[in-house]
Amino acid sequence: MKNQYFLSLLILIGLSSCYRTLSSEGGGQGDIRTDSRPVNGADIELPSGYTVEAVATGLTFPTGLTFDEQGRAYVIEAGYAYGEVFLEPKLLRLDQGGGLTQVAAGQKNGPWTGVVFHNGNFYVSEGGQMEGGKILRITPDGALSTIAEGMPSLGDHHTDALAVGSDGFIYFGQGTATNSAVVGTDNADFGWLKRFPDYHDVPCDDITLTGQNFTTDSPLPDNPGKKSTGAYSPYGTPTTIGQVIKGRVPCSGAVMRVPLEGGKPELVAWGFRNPFGIAFAPDGKLYVTDNSYDERGSRPVWGTGDYLWQVQSGTWYGWPDYSGGLAFDGEKFGKPGGVAPKPLLARHPNKPPRPTATLGVHSSSNGMDFSRGDSFGYQGQAFIAQFGDMAPNAGKVLDPVGFKVVRVDVSNGIITDFAVNKGKENGPASKLKHGGLERPMAVKFSPDGQSLYIVDFGVMQMTEQGPAPQQKTGVVWKVSRNNN
Amino acid sequence: MRLRYTLLLFGLLFTVACGTAKRGEPTYAPIPTSEPAIAQGEVVFNTYCQPCHPGGETGLGPAINDKPAPGFVIRFQIRNGLGAMPAFKKEVISPEKLDDLLAYIKAQRKAKKVKAS
Numbered sequence: 001m002k003n004q005y006f007l008s009l010l011i012l013i014g015l016s017s018c019y020r021t022l023s024s025e026g027g028g029q030g031d032i033r034t035d036s037r038p039v040n041g042a043d044i045e046l047p048s049g050y051t052v053e054a055v056a057t058g059l060t061f062p063t064g065l066t067f068d069e070q071g072r073a074y075v076i077e078a079g080y081a082y083g084e085v086f087l088e089p090k091l092l093r094l095d096q097g098g099g100l101t102q103v104a105a106g107q108k109n110g111p112w113t114g115v116v117f118h119n120g121n122f123y124v125s126e127g128g129q130m131e132g133g134k135i136l137r138i139t140p141d142g143a144l145s146t147i148a149e150g151m152p153s154l155g156d157h158h159t160d161a162l163a164v165g166s167d168g169f170i171y172f173g174q175g176t177a178t179n180s181a182v183v184g185t186d187n188a189d190f191g192w193l194k195r196f197p198d199y200h201d202v203p204c205d206d207i208t209l210t211g212q213n214f215t216t217d218s219p220l221p222d223n224p225g226k227k228s229t230g231a232y233s234p235y236g237t238p239t240t241i242g243q244v245i246k247g248r249v250p251c252s253g254a255v256m257r258v259p260l261e262g263g264k265p266e267l268v269a270w271g272f273r274n275p276f277g278i279a280f281a282p283d284g285k286l287y288v289t290d291n292s293y294d295e296r297g298s299r300p301v302w303g304t305g306d307y308l309w310q311v312q313s314g315t316w317y318g319w320p321d322y323s324g325g326l327a328f329d330g331e332k333f334g335k336p337g338g339v340a341p342k343p344l345l346a347r348h349p350n351k352p353p354r355p356t357a358t359l360g361v362h363s364s365s366n367g368m369d370f371s372r373g374d375s376f377g378y379q380g381q382a383f384i385a386q387f388g389d390m391a392p393n394a395g396k397v398l399d400p401v402g403f404k405v406v407r408v409d410v411s412n413g414i415i416t417d418f419a420v421n422k423g424k425e426n427g428p429a430s431k432l433k434h435g436g437l438e439r440p441m442a443v444k445f446s447p448d449g450q451s452l453y454i455v456d457f458g459v460m461q462m463t464e465q466g467p468a469p470q471q472k473t474g475v476v477w478k479v480s481r482n483n484n
Numbered sequence: 485m486r487l488r489y490t491l492l493l494f495g496l497l498f499t500v501a502c503g504t505a506k507r508g509e510p511t512y513a514p515i516p517t518s519e520p521a522i523a524q525g526e527v528v529f530n531t532y533c534q535p536c537h538p539g540g541e542t543g544l545g546p547a548i549n550d551k552p553a554p555g556f557v558i559r560f561q562i563r564n565g566l567g568a569m570p571a572f573k574k575e576v577i578s579p580e581k582l583d584d585l586l587a588y589i590k591a592q593r594k595a596k597k598v599k600a601s
Contacts, residue, residue, distance in 0.1 A: 019545075019568035047510045048599065303544060303568075305535030336568040358531065360538035399542035414530050417510055417539060424504040426541060 019398075020336055026362075026391025027400030028462035033430040037459060037473040040435025044477075045420050049377075052419065052479045055453075056094050059474030060087065062455050064115040064161060064367065065444045066122065068140070073446075074103065074117065075455065075476055079110030080129050081469040082390075082460070084191040091115065091122060091138055094476065104142040109134070113276070114161025114172070114367070114442070118260065123147075125162045125172055129192070133159025133250075135170060135258055147262030151250045152177065154196045156187065157274040157291075161367060161442070165280060169257040171268065173275030173288055176253040177201045181320035181344055183235040184298035188219035189393075189466060197223065198234040204251035204270040207232070208346040211241035214298035229298065231320070231344040242346065253319050255288060255311055271317035271352060272309070277368035277442070281410065282380055286311040287356065289365045289384055292323060295335055295395030299344075301328075302335040302395065306365040307355040308382060308408055318352035321345050325354040357382075357413040362389040363402035367442025371407075373449040376481050382408040383418060383452060385440035388428060390462060400427035405440050405454055419454065419479065430459045438473065452479040505547035507540055507595045515595045517588075525588025528581045532572060540592050545569060549593055555586050 041052040061078040068074065072093060079089025089112040093101040103122075106112065111127035122138040133151030138144050147170075151159045157175020165171055178187060181201050187193040197220055213228045223236060230239025250256055254270040255278070268286075277289035288309050293301030304323040321328050321343040334340025359365040364387035371378045388402035403426060405419040421429060421436040429436040442455040458473030508515040517523040533540075533548070540549035545568065553561075559582065565571035577585065 045510045303536065303570075332570070358535050361535050361544040363538070395544075397544055398546060401538060401543045412527050412530075414526055415534055415538075416508070420506075420510060422511075424506075426506075426538075 022398055024392040024396035025399050026389045026397050026462060027403050027427045027431055028389070028460055028467070029391060030431065032459070032461040033433060034459055034461055034468070034470050037430075037438070037470070037475070038435040039475055041477070043422050043429065043434040043436035045422050046479065047418065049482050050479055051482060052477050054475050055478045056098055056100060056476040057474075058472045059092075059100075059458070059476070060471040061085075061111070061457060061469060062441065062474040062476065063111060063113050063457065064442050065453050065455050065476065066115045066117045067444075067447050068117050069120070071447055073453065073476070074115065074122065076112045076115045076124060077474070078112050078127070079106060079108065080127060081111065081467070082190070083467040083469050085469055085471075086110070086130075089126070091124065091142075103140070104138045104144055106136070106144065107131075111158055113158060114278075116162060116164055118164045123162060123164070123170055123260075125159050127158030128153030129158060130154075133174065135159070135162065135172065137262075147260075148258040148265055151265070152202050152252050154199050155192055155201075156190055160274065160276045161278050163278045163280055163286075164260070165257070165286070166284065168260055170260060171255060171257045171278060171286060173272065173278055174250060174252065174254045174256060175274035175276070175291075176319065179294050179297045180299040180301055180341065181231040182214050182298045183229055183233070184214065185216050185219045186297035187235070193235060194220065200234050201232050201252040203232055203245055203247040204249055204254050204267050205247035205349065207245050207247065209239050209241070209243045209245065210343055210346050211239050211243060212342065212344055213238040216298055255286075268313055269311050269315045269317065271315075271319045271322075271349070273319045275309070276366045277384065279368050279370055279382070281370050281382070282372050287368065287382060287410070289359075289368050290317075291364055291366070292361075293333075294362070294393075296393065299341055300335060300338065300395075301333050301341055302338065303333060303361060305358040305361050306363050308357040308359065308365070308368075308384065308410070309353075310356050310410070312353070316349035316352060321348060322352045324358055325352050355413075356410050357408045357415055359384070359406070359415060360386070360401045362391060362394050362397055364388060364390065365402070366440075367444075367455065369443050369445050369452075371445060371449070371452075375448070375450045376445065376452060378407055380410070382410055383443045384408060385443045385454060387439045387441055387457060390460075390467065393462060393466065399425060400431065403428045403437060403439060405437075405443060428459070430461075437477075438475070450480065453477065454479065503550055504597075505541045505549040507549050507592050507597075512595065512597050512599055515592055517591070519587065521584045521587040522591045524581070525584035525586070525591075528577065528585040529588050529592075532577060533585075536569075540589070548589060555590070558586060558589060
């Protein structure tokens, strides 16, 4: 019996492999191919009976796709990418044979994060890195108009993808300004803190703080020295116990809606971090994907998966004091050997629900859509594009996480890979050195339900200077089910 | 002699990572979940294990699918945690659910690396 315990101990030591001593091996790290983007569907594994082909290549930061009433596909180029790359966002039509025709171009206020075609017009989420987030209407001949604006998007995350409900409203996500509600040096690394030194998260309703503050060396040349910063406050502004922060709409980390004809945003639900993907299931229920906490900044949070949530109107989902329905209690979600986060809010609006599914840590689970019929299969399941980890900036991983498309049975939360790169290990094609998937950003079923389009953002290397996205490496893939 | 076997096993643990940890669709045939315990265990796996070991592969934590640890060792690690891995007490994963989880993990490890036709 003693030998059995000795053996157990020995095996456990072997299995632990000492996480703290291992280096991060994220999908954008190491030897990444950036000089070319070969494209080869044969390098992508799919379930038996499905095939994949590239239908557009050479795109710069594509993020979303939709179809008009004639079934023609349109793709948006974001016009902004992490790494502080500012370009002109574009709406492009995919022509037969792989050509692209520009329909419209926007201002340098990207990233454009989502597009839908509805009743003769396109509706686009404008991320708003420079002027704040907007919802745009674009006519088929390319005329742009703003139907909602003023979304708090100057920080880490932006105004996210959108979906049109049967009630005639546009539903969209809004990301938070920070990782976990405290502005810090990590936000200077993103680039925006030097542009907007007073910017911070905005709650959707009045909140009362516990008064925690976090001290850092200022990254702002005009305001040097040690700075103490509290939650929902500008950098260098401490808070006190019991301090009330007034809420307002539009706000950070929320799902909101506006009428198709435009107007003031209304709150649907809040307490999300970055609800990037959004879609209505065949039964009419609304779901979002939520990029969860990173291990960075003044209040790092460790080991939280991305989430798929069913959105219930009027509910608070837990950010910045819960993850996946579990409370920050000063013990959970701390980096090994680090400090675990404690609550920032003295009172919580409600006990957050549990997620529909918990996806891979740092997988950056983004755009989603539902299979609606038997023609493609997996009817009623959610398909989710996983952009892939941004390690080490977002946190350490031992191997690449994401870089694929998964499907989720929303009745039980079971996640199954659908489209992954061939190879012994997981990762983007630029790391595996073949022509498969790079960073899937969005998925969209064709109107007839027979094909799944995958919007592949392209190559993003992670360097010591931060993300290095590569222009003209984006691809649109089309997955079809064989008829035989 | 016993020490030699122990060291041999210990060395094996560090060398098993030579093969792929991929299992199930889309690379291979689906994991067989016809047994209720395995089917229930898949739900438990997706709730608690999937975030750090996506599909049983390496992520935030090491791969599970290609580690030849015996069942009692896996149970011990789940209940007590190890290194960066938190402990999952019976209030979180009940004894019945732990049995189901073990059934699924074993099915996942043993899944044949053959593509479905």
